[in-house]
Amino acid sequence: MLQGKKLVCFDLDGTLIDSVGVWNQVDADLIQQLTGQTIQLGLIQRERDIQLQLFKNTPDPYLMYCNYLKDTYKIEQHTADQIKQQRYAISQHFLEHIILLKPHAALFVQQLIQQGIQVAITTTTSLQNIYRYQKNINIYPMLHFENSFDLILTRESVKNIKPHPEVYLQAIEHFAVQPEECLIFEDSLIGVEAANAAGIEVVAVYDAYSEHEIEQIKNKADYFIHDFSSVLN
Numbered sequence: 001m002l003q004g005k006k007l008v009c010f011d012l013d014g015t016l017i018d019s020v021g022v023w024n025q026v027d028a029d030l031i032q033q034l035t036g037q038t039i040q041l042g043l044i045q046r047e048r049d050i051q052l053q054l055f056k057n058t059p060d061p062y063l064m065y066c067n068y069l070k071d072t073y074k075i076e077q078h079t080a081d082q083i084k085q086q087r088y089a090i091s092q093h094f095l096e097h098i099i100l101l102k103p104h105a106a107l108f109v110q111q112l113i114q115q116g117i118q119v120a121i122t123t124t125t126s127l128q129n130i131y132r133y134q135k136n137i138n139i140y141p142m143l144h145f146e147n148s149f150d151l152i153l154t155r156e157s158v159k160n161i162k163p164h165p166e167v168y169l170q171a172i173e174h175f176a177v178q179p180e181e182c183l184i185f186e187d188s189l190i191g192v193e194a195a196n197a198a199g200i201e202v203v204a205v206y207d208a209y210s211e212h213e214i215e216q217i218k219n220k221a222d223y224f225i226h227d228f229s230s231v232l233n
Contacts, residue, residue, distance in 0.1 A: 001203065001223060001231065006181040008112050009171050009200075012123035012130075014187035016105045017139065020045070020209035022094045027069075030087050034075045045209060047072075053190070056161045062087075062126075088128070095132035099139070102205070104228035106143040111233060113148065118175055120151040122167045122184070127154045151175070163190040165198035172200070189213040192220045203231075 002008075014020040024041040027048060031039050048065060055064035066087065067080035075083060112119050121130075130152060133139055145152060151174055158166045172182050184195040187207040195202035204221035205228070206214075218224050225231060 001201075002112075002115075002117070002183065004181060005117060005183045006177045007118045007120065007172065007175050007183070009120045009122040009168060009182060009184045010109075011184075011186045011188070011191050012121055012125055012133075014207040014209060015185050015191075015205050016102055016109075016121075016143075017099055017133065018102050018207075019095075019099045020187075020207060022099055023048070023091070024209070026087060026091045026094055029090050030083070031069065031073055033086070033090070034078065034083070035073050037073065046212075049190075052161075056164070061155075061161065091129075092132060095129060096135045097137060099133070099136055101139055101142055102227060104232060108228040108231055109143060109148055118150045119148065120153065120171050120175075121145065121149050122153045122171050124155050124161045124167075127156050130154060162188075163193035163197065165194050168194060168198035168200055172198075186221075189217050189220070192217055196220055 010016050013023070021041070024045045027044045028039045028041055031037055031044070051065045051068045052061050055061040058064050063080055063084055066083040069075065070078065070080050070083055078086070109119055130145060134145055151171060153167050153170060155161060158170060160166045168182075168184060172179060179199040180201075182200045184200050184202040185205055186192050186195060186202055187205045188210050192202050192204055201222045203223040203225060204217045206224070206226045210217060
C-alpha cells in the first residue's frame, strides 16, 4: 500500500477525526433552537450532503445550506448569514471539547513522518474549523496539525470542492510528485470519487455515518480499512 509513496493525504472529518455525527447534532440543535422542531440525525445528514453538493460551485456552499434551512424550516426571523453564525456558535463547544481523533490516527501519522513520507490534510472543512480543532483538548495533545502536516488545504484553498479532484491535484503539484507516488485516505463517497478523478490510489476508512453508501465506497476505493490499526507497522 505504501510502497513507492512519497505523499499521503488525509481527509479530516470522518477520516482522521470522528466528527461527522457531531455536525449532525450541531444542525439538529440549530433547528431545535430556531424552530422548536426535533429532527432525525440521519435525515439532517442526508439533507446537508445533498445541499452541499448542489451548491458546491457557489462562493459559500455553507451559506447556501443555511439559506436552505431557512426556507425548509420556515425560519423567518433570521437571515441565512445569521443562521450560519449561530451554527458555528453552537459548534464551538463540540469542536473544542467533544470531538475525538479516530483510533490509531495519530500513531499512523507519526509513523509516516518517521518513514520520511510527507503528509497533508486535504479537507472540505473550513480553516476556521481547523483552528478550533487545534484547541480541542482531545486532539491537540496527540496530534498538532501545524507541526505534524507539511501542507493543510481547506475549503478556502480551492474553487471546486470534492468530488472535484482540485484539492488533490493541488497537493501533488505542491509536492511535485506523480499521482502514483501519492496515497489518499477518505471516509466518504464524494471523497473517494475525488481521489478517483485525480487518478490517485485511495484507502477508504470506515465511518458509521457513511454506512448508507458503504458498498459504493468499497467498489470505488483501492483499499478499505475499519481503522488505522490495519496500517500500523
